[in-house]
Amino acid sequence: MSEISFRWLTNQHSLNLRPLVEGKPAFSTIHASELADPTEFTSPGALMLTLGLVFRDDPEGFEHYAAALAAAGVHGIGFGTGLAFAEVPPALTRACSQHHLTLFEIPRATRFVSITTAVAQEQARLENNAHFTFHRQQERLNHAAVSGIQALIDEASNQLSAAVAVASSSGAVLSQRDAEQLSAASAAVEAAEQTGRGTGTSTSTGATITSTFGSAGRRWAVAARRSEKFDSYSRALIRHLSGLASLLLDHPDGNSHAILGALALDAQLAGVDSPALHAAFHLIASHDLTDVIYVTASTPSRLARIVSEIGKAEPHSFVRPEQDSALLMLPPGTATSHLFKKQSRYLRVSALRGVAWQELNPALLSSLQSHARSLPLGTVAAFDSAAPTWLAEPGVSEALGARRAATVNRLAEHDAQHNTELLATLRAFLVGNANLATAAAELGVHRHTVRARLDKVEQLCGVDLANPVTRAELLLLSIDS
Numbered sequence: 001m002s003e004i005s006f007r008w009l010t011n012q013h014s015l016n017l018r019p020l021v022e023g024k025p026a027f028s029t030i031h032a033s034e035l036a037d038p039t040e041f042t043s044p045g046a047l048m049l050t051l052g053l054v055f056r057d058d059p060e061g062f063e064h065y066a067a068a069l070a071a072a073g074v075h076g077i078g079f080g081t082g083l084a085f086a087e088v089p090p091a092l093t094r095a096c097s098q099h100h101l102t103l104f105e106i107p108r109a110t111r112f113v114s115i116t117t118a119v120a121q122e123q124a125r126l127e128n129n130a131h132f133t134f135h136r137q138q139e140r141l142n143h144a145a146v147s148g149i150q151a152l153i154d155e156a157s158n159q160l161s162a163a164v165a166v167a168s169s170s171g172a173v174l175s176q177r178d179a180e181q182l183s184a185a186s187a188a189v190e191a192a193e194q195t196g197r198g199t200g201t202s203t204s205t206g207a208t209i210t211s212t213f214g215s216a217g218r219r220w221a222v223a224a225r226r227s228e229k230f231d232s233y234s235r236a237l238i239r240h241l242s243g244l245a246s247l248l249l250d251h252p253d254g255n256s257h258a259i260l261g262a263l264a265l266d267a268q269l270a271g272v273d274s275p276a277l278h279a280a281f282h283l284i285a286s287h288d289l290t291d292v293i294y295v296t297a298s299t300p301s302r303l304a305r306i307v308s309e310i311g312k313a314e315p316h317s318f319v320r321p322e323q324d325s326a327l328l329m330l331p332p333g334t335a336t337s338h339l340f341k342k343q344s345r346y347l348r349v350s351a352l353r354g355v356a357w358q359e360l361n362p363a364l365l366s367s368l369q370s371h372a373r374s375l376p377l378g379t380v381a382a383f384d385s386a387a388p389t390w391l392a393e394p395g396v397s398e399a400l401g402a403r404r405a406a407t408v409n410r411l412a413e414h415d416a417q418h419n420t421e422l423l424a425t426l427r428a429f430l431v432g433n434a435n436l437a438t439a440a441a442e443l444g445v446h447r448h449t450v451r452a453r454l455d456k457v458e459q460l461c462g463v464d465l466a467n468p469v470t471r472a473e474l475l476l477l478s479i480d481s
Helices: 006-010 059-069 090-098 110-147 149-160 186-195 230-250 252-269 276-282 299-313 341-346 362-373 395-407 408-417 422-432 438-445 447-461 468-479
Strands: 016-019 028-032 045-048 076-080 102-106 163-168 171-177 202-205 208-213 220-225 289-296 316-321 325-330 349-355 379-381
Touching: 006 016, 006 102, 006 110, 006 341, 016 090, 028 110, 028 325, 045 110, 059 090, 076 090, 090 149, 102 110, 110 149, 110 299, 149 163, 149 171, 149 395, 149 447, 171 186, 186 208, 186 220, 186 289, 202 438, 208 230, 252 316, 252 325, 289 299, 289 362, 299 316, 299 325, 299 341, 325 362, 341 349, 349 362, 395 408, 395 468, 408 422, 408 447, 422 438, 422 447, 422 468, 438 447
Parallel strands: 028 045, 045 076, 076 102, 349 379
Antiparallel strands: 016 102, 163 171, 163 220, 202 208, 208 220, 289 325, 289 349, 316 325
């Protein structure tokens, strides 16, 4: 259950609550009771609502009442006035101060049910936000894992605000990222070396969590450490981290090949020409010919899954991952729709077959990218040179720069700051011929949600999406971003 701050509650002006004593900062549950000792029916972290009816003739009994609640772990008391007591009894105010309980007054006009309803709605909102954040964090770990174990550990450290490390049973620390002068390396080594523990187990000691994994005699452990305890979502994210690390470390040869592929593609795009680069591409080229594909996916996690599946189907492929897209180079004749199997409905794929690997350059990559992003979701298509490749020309790029900053870039910044999906929604709407149902199906949300997001897009960018010229302009900007 999400904690709610007392400050948030007393700031709900419609409830007219009056804070009196500042004690514990937050509460997790809320109860209403008129018992003289309700501790049997409450729980730690609770907020107790009461009218004090049982103490109408014995106000001094509030001392024992507050002491018992504090001993039971209750964090605060909301006291209703105007019925049994015209004002909050001084004895209760003194007792709450003494036992560090938050106290606020509830006027006669405010019903207890109004408070409990407000709290339930806020907790539901916080839980929804936590779920959304957790899924976003999973996707970011998935994306980082494509770049290797160090990128995964770095991203996990960022998402958890913790020191993170992974170690092997030999005592070697394979990767680590410290945080706030804390290190998780020793905890990872200790967990990996504990032969009595089975793989797949995890332990938590205060603000340190370890998880072990491995197969076929190979054993590793991930450890995360920070100054405050991990909540349930953080613990779930650490389990997800452990699973991703297992995928990487249980297949070290494949991971090395992925690194080689990314380096080879980066070198080729940078214009490097060396015997080593020729040797690398000859692992996949036949007579210097390869199939090149550019893939965009509906989510980074979906991209990570399809890249992993392609790597298993074509172990000699090279991949250069981005946020929600990837450039892949495959042996000639392998870039067919069958390569993507059931995943194709979540992808946009531009395929260029039988091209010399030496022809791969930034201009061609930009053309492939523009073509792929212009396709409807679920399309695997041969590269179309008639696609808007002129978007990459310097003069055009300069002319569109200002509009991109005021539209597409603004949406991307808003998405990053507020965990929204405005840019993805706009793209789905525009590529889907301005059809709300098509965009909703692609995004997996209701049409009303798409409409609400598009209203926000119009507000942020100062555009009218009912205008077909505006839609055409935004389509070009969005597929080129």
